[in-house]
Amino acid sequence: MLVNMRKMLNDALINHYCVPHFNINNLEWTRFILEAADSVHSPLIIGVSEGAVKYMGGYTVVSSIVKSLIKELDIKIPVALHLDHGSSYDSCKEAVKAGFSSVMIDASMHDFEDNIYITKKVVNYCKHYNISVEAEVGHVGGTEDGKEKSILYTTTSEAVKFVNATGIDFLAPALGSVHGLYKGEPKLNFETMKEISESLNIPLVLHGGTGIDDEKIRKAISCGICKLNINTELQIVWSNAVRKFLDQDKSVYDPRKIIKSGEAALKEAVIAKIKLLGSENRS
């Protein structure tokens, strides 16, 4: 059974830990991530971008895969299936209709008032289905699903105005993190992060989890981050393991063996991240 993110993130806020959001790409990744999180009893957010939805065959395919794996593998932890960076009201609606339990509406490419208008429309729709809603103010930088954005830092007054006007459950403020690999050191604005968290008292989300060192992640959690999004790091860990396997055995051609060769490394990275975030044994 899927759950929305409210209970897990509000618990993380009260108890000062963070729930991981891992992006999936296919059936196998979904299984590896579910099994790894279940083995250490961590609540889990499975994030799926619109690009990944398209790649996997559509919203209902993704939702069926996740739900079926939870059932077949007897997964006991709470799992939220979350649309990552939904770009429109229609894509959020499609995800909800297909059985996703949570959505992010990312209308941050529009101006502030339009972002409020679109986000509010999604919140109103999701209310009827008990679906949690995350939204972004400012721009998280970097590249996601092939789209490039530069960083636009969120201010506290914007964050407060946006949350009050829209009624979202969780806010992803842009405070210096980027999607994908950093060019240089990430420069996170912890002061504003803390200020936004204290002003709003709702769980905050940090995008661009790859490349932020452990100490900065711990500090972000102490400043109110309750959900950390991780995508690229798992892709790198998995593909390095697969590349090594293929280099060692030039005769292998069974796709199951090839995809599986990244399983141990992927699971190890998932468990290490869960331990760092403090979500182990919180399910």
Ligand code: 13P
């Ligand atoms: P990374 O690819 O940098 O880990 O970011 C993931 C993310 O924020 C997904 O929304």
